[in-house]
Amino acid sequence: MIDKSRNKKAKRKIWIESTLVFFVAISPFIYKIYDYLPENPEATISFLGMTIDNNGFPDVSFYVWFLLSKFIxxxxxxxxxxxSKNWWYHIILIPIAMYAFQLFEVIFDADDNIDTENIWWLLPICMVVIPFVYFIRIKLYDRYVHGIDLEAMEAELHSLKQKRLKQQNAEVKKTDLPKVEYRSLSEWLNEELSTQKLAQRFKKIKKGLKAIAFFKF
Structure with missing residues (x-):
C-alpha cells in the first residue's frame, strides 16, 4: 500500500512538473500569436466563446500583443x-502582483491611460512581503554567518524558565510544610529541669496541698 501511494505521488508530481515545463517551453510561441491576428481596427476575434475587440488600441493584434506581454x-x-526553494521566494509575489494589476487595469479599466496608477496598488503588498523576507534574511544571516541560532536560544530560555518555575514551586511547597523541631536528650532535660519549670511545678503542688487541707477542715 505504501509503495502504491508513493508511486501515485511520484506520477502526479512528474505530471505536474511536465505540464509546467511544457508551458514554459511554448511561452515564446504563445507570445507570437499576435502576429497572426488581423490588424484591421474594426476586426474582432472569438476565443472560448468570448469576443475580443481592440479595446481602445489601434487593432486587435496590438491589443493581444499588449496582453501577452503581461500574461506571459x-x-x-x-x-x-x-x-522555488530559495528562502527569498516570497519576494516574487511583488512582480506577480504588478503584472496581475496591470492586466486587470488593461482589461477592466475604462480609462485610456494604462500602467499608471497600478504601482500604488502594490504598496500594501510590499509593506507585508518586504519586512517578512527581510526578517527571514536576518534569521539566516545570524544563524549561518554569526553562528547565532535563535531557535536554540529560545529553546534554552524556555528550559531555564521551566527550571526556575520548578524551583519556585519546590520552595513554596517547603514553606507550606509544618516545621518540626528536633531536640536532643540533654536539651530536653535542661529545659524540663530549669528553675522556671521547677518553680511552676512547686506552685502547682502547693496549690494542690492547700486545696486538700481546706477540704479536710
Missing part, C-alpha cells in the same frame, strides 16, 4: 514562485 511574464513568475 505573469504565469512564468507564478511557476517560479510555486517551484
Amino acid at each position: 511574464p505573469l504565469y512564468l513568475l507564478i511557476f517560479w514562485f510555486l517551484t
Whole structure:
C-alpha cells in the first residue's frame, strides 16, 4: 500500500512538473500569436466563446500583443514562485502582483491611460512581503554567518524558565510544610529541669496541698 501511494505521488508530481515545463517551453510561441491576428481596427476575434475587440488600441493584434506581454511574464513568475526553494521566494509575489494589476487595469479599466496608477496598488503588498523576507534574511544571516541560532536560544530560555518555575514551586511547597523541631536528650532535660519549670511545678503542688487541707477542715 505504501509503495502504491508513493508511486501515485511520484506520477502526479512528474505530471505536474511536465505540464509546467511544457508551458514554459511554448511561452515564446504563445507570445507570437499576435502576429497572426488581423490588424484591421474594426476586426474582432472569438476565443472560448468570448469576443475580443481592440479595446481602445489601434487593432486587435496590438491589443493581444499588449496582453501577452503581461500574461506571459505573469504565469512564468507564478511557476517560479510555486517551484522555488530559495528562502527569498516570497519576494516574487511583488512582480506577480504588478503584472496581475496591470492586466486587470488593461482589461477592466475604462480609462485610456494604462500602467499608471497600478504601482500604488502594490504598496500594501510590499509593506507585508518586504519586512517578512527581510526578517527571514536576518534569521539566516545570524544563524549561518554569526553562528547565532535563535531557535536554540529560545529553546534554552524556555528550559531555564521551566527550571526556575520548578524551583519556585519546590520552595513554596517547603514553606507550606509544618516545621518540626528536633531536640536532643540533654536539651530536653535542661529545659524540663530549669528553675522556671521547677518553680511552676512547686506552685502547682502547693496549690494542690492547700486545696486538700481546706477540704479536710
